[in-house]
Amino acid sequence: MTQGLLKAPKLSPSAGAPTRRPSAWSRSTFWAGRHQMQGLYSTGRWLSAAGSIWTMLLMVLIVTDVLGRSLLNAPLPRVPEIVGYSIVAIVFLQVVDSVLSRRLARSDAWSESIAKRRPVLAAAMMAGFQMVGAVVMGIIAIATLPDLVESWRYADYFGSQSDLAIPVWPFRAVVVMCAGLASVAFLVDMFRTMADAPMARANTREMLRFAAMAGVAVTGLTIALLSFQSGFGIAVTLVVCMVLLVLLGMPIAMALAGLSFVGVWLLREDFLTAADMLKIAATGSIQNQLYGVVPLFVLMGLVVNEARIARDAFDVCEWLLGKIVGGLGIATVAANTVFAAITGISIASAVVFTRVAVPPMLDHGYSGRFAVGIVAGSSVLGMLIPPSLLLIVYGIVAEVSVGALFTASIIPGVILAVGFALMIYAIARFAPSFAGVTAHAARKSYPSAWSRAPEAKETPRTALAKLSPIGLLIVAVLGGIYCGVFTPTEAGAVGAALALCIYAVRAVRIPGLSNWPALWRLLIETGQVSVSILLLIIAANMYTRMIALSGLPADLVQLVVAVEMPFAVLILCYLGALLLMGMVLDSVSIMLITLPLMLPILASFDVDLIWFGILTVIAIEVGLLTPPLGLSVFVVKAALGNSAITLRDIFIGTSPFVGVMLLMIGLLFIFPQLTSVFQ
Structure with a gap:
């Protein structure tokens, strides 16, 4: 963040x-x-x-x-x-x-x-x-x-x-x-x-x-x-x-x-x-009980990361997709999508997959800029695939249902992930000089997914065993929310409890994982991350009160009405402002500064705030990949440690992902019903 x-x-x-x-x-x-x-x-x-x-x-x-x-x-x-x-x-x-x-x-x-x-x-x-x-x-x-x-x-x-x-x-x-x-x-x-x-x-x-x-x-x-x-x-x-x-x-x-x-x-x-x-x-x-969702989901994400579940998801996706041109990159996107469904934090995905996915991609001939670009670009899925902390913050500020936001983000999130995968395939096949891989190298490097050959890393049974913990969490957390069994806050508590149970079981079975001081450190880390987010919400509440007292939203509404600005032009200006602010500010700051000004204007247009929230989150997340701030890019660079891959290389590697995200924004603008498929 x-x-x-x-x-x-x-x-x-x-x-x-x-x-x-x-x-x-x-x-x-x-x-x-x-x-x-x-x-x-x-x-x-x-x-x-x-x-x-x-x-x-x-x-x-x-x-x-x-x-x-x-x-x-x-x-x-x-x-x-x-x-x-x-x-x-x-x-x-x-x-x-x-x-x-x-x-x-x-x-x-x-x-x-x-x-x-x-x-x-x-x-x-x-x-x-x-x-x-x-x-x-x-x-x-x-x-x-x-x-x-x-x-x-x-x-x-x-x-x-x-x-x-x-x-x-x-x-x-x-x-x-x-x-x-x-x-x-x-x-x-x-x-x-x-x-x-x-x-x-x-x-x-x-x-x-x-x-x-x-x-x-x-x-x-x-x-x-x-x-x-x-x-x-x-x-x-x-x-x-x-x-x-x-x-x-x-x-x-x-x-x-x-x-x-x-x-x-x-x-x-x-x-x-x-x-x-x-x-x-x-x-x-x-x-309010709703705000309990923040520390509980943060705790769940950090424990899942410590339990090495992301590595297992990547191993299975690598095994299934390795023979495809650009298969390791597509496997990274697939694993990131699965990991996003239980973390909700982009920076967590960026850190984990820099360590998990970049080394094997480099070993199999991927260029440094393409490998780290895939990791940084696909990490933004963590803020769109539910449960997402940014969607939670939006729901709190805009006073809309967090569960409805989670439901609305499923189709856009899947489309964005598929778009990333198709883009990686196209680059690996038609621009090998940029990707650093060829169709021949990609096919020759991996055995068949269902092969019984000794060199195969996985079998269907081991793959199912590796995916079962993350599958259990997804079904329990998202299934409970969508089926109305419990609220998002209760889902966070259930997910955190299940994650701790999974960690305890895996600590017994995996040597070196049973590090209880590390688990205590995660609890402290949970508090520090949660405090940063909740203090922002407290400050945003004060900011909203000041904005309301000043009459600024009403003045802006009158200005929009006076110039007879069409809704499409208003949204395009808003999205342009988000993209520009995303180059220098972080995601939460942009949301907290702009929403109190924009929401009163939208009330006069009778806008679906759920659709508007998904559009806002995607536009803001572009800022994670664009200079000069590009938080995901800096996180990937920090996780790489001493590396010959420069920040410029990472920004170049993420540029195709920015293009796909801009296309997704246009798609949502033309087809807003994509956010209401499961409503």
Whole structure:
């Protein structure tokens, strides 16, 4: 998704800045002391561990409720309310560790370039961004404190005294405590950034110049905002500033929440009202059972990856398709399609298949650019084939059924996968200089799929055994949703539980897989990825409130009506904007910035939001493959390690996939009924 989701948790210097010997000032500073830093880091890790254990308990609770309801007609009481309150607590329990590990979602579109050329400037910018994060989290903690006191004083509870009454104050106490610690963590990280920066005299002058320029920019922006007489000007200015800050590397959630807070403050001319809205967004916007789908599906995907199920799927697809021209590439697409049906994260597919599929393709004569292009290009299926985290985010923001989105994405996802396979076949057959393979080499390299020859890697029996775990997960998760047996959140819990059971069974049978510290690491990773996504949803809720208060959506609707813009032209302009933004912003950021502006306009056209969601996801996913950001491309490059394959090679290799995705967008635009086949 973003750079912040990819880095391993560690105490590192500023992103992109080279490690330097600390100055005398930093060595003598309390905040830079290793003992104090490690103490806060350990606290964050323990809180994150508590959140991970809480997530596991929620999984057990939901699965027990599903079994009790389905088998015994005896559902557990108050499960939706418990899950809703728990998700809020889990997010704040794990936010401290995410801040200190620098795992909050952010874009590196410009920040890495600035860090390489002007490391002091990059450090100063990062310190400023961390200060904003400290202020946002501090406001949430302070604004939630009165609610904590009130719930304690009046013994507020949810549920009923007749079956199950659960007090509210412990959940609010977690929010207040952890938001306050997150504010401190941002400040500590800010001082760490400053301590890691070089303190030579010339660099000090550069930092002072930057501070002066930043002060002038903030003063000018403040004067401009105060001079606006309408909410339209305030909203447009803040949206532009938001995009710029995200491009510069500010954590996306902090950019959305911080500037939206400023916008509400200016629009209502009341600081307390803005603080109250930020508190409501932080504690109330995700207080719903639906949001439990995020950590549960993330957990399922990570456990499936650790269980080496993707490698088994690739082995079987390689065995079945190896004799076809370009068969290994087609096998990669097929395995990616199957893997996408249980992960929902494109970057997971990119990492796994870079390690699994690229080496055998290179061994069988594929060119480096073609091999890595296939992996990066087909990885985008993870965001379209259900269950997809991007579809879940869209469903939450657009307030449409996540299950309906999953159903609608099946046919477009299959068509896109088939299009990728046909494109690979055509390139391998008719452009061998690009692909690096020939029809003769492809046919000669593999035995028949049903051969009993000793050199055959698989037999029908072993192939079925390898595909049975992933088949079980697909049937349980997607079958349960489509048949109405359980909700998407319950499907995530059932899928995560089944994935853990499969991992346990395979750990006994496969040597070297039973690595319980690795499983614990996956639980921590689940929390860090989930927090990044859920914090974005919280910030987007605040952003939506600011946009609604400004009247900007209504002004845009009036503008569209006034110019009598046809619907087709509107959609084409929207898709063009998504494709351009996809070159510099990550998928979730694009969606959260554009949807609050676009959805009110679509209401006047009576548009099917399910179809619009599938179209939006495909258009946004093109950005994963296009420069300069191209997140899937950077993930593949990082997974390759030291390799002669350059970023330019990978971008060239993914260009045919971009063409197929653009054709798919056109196909959906002409035939919107493709999303309603199973409705």
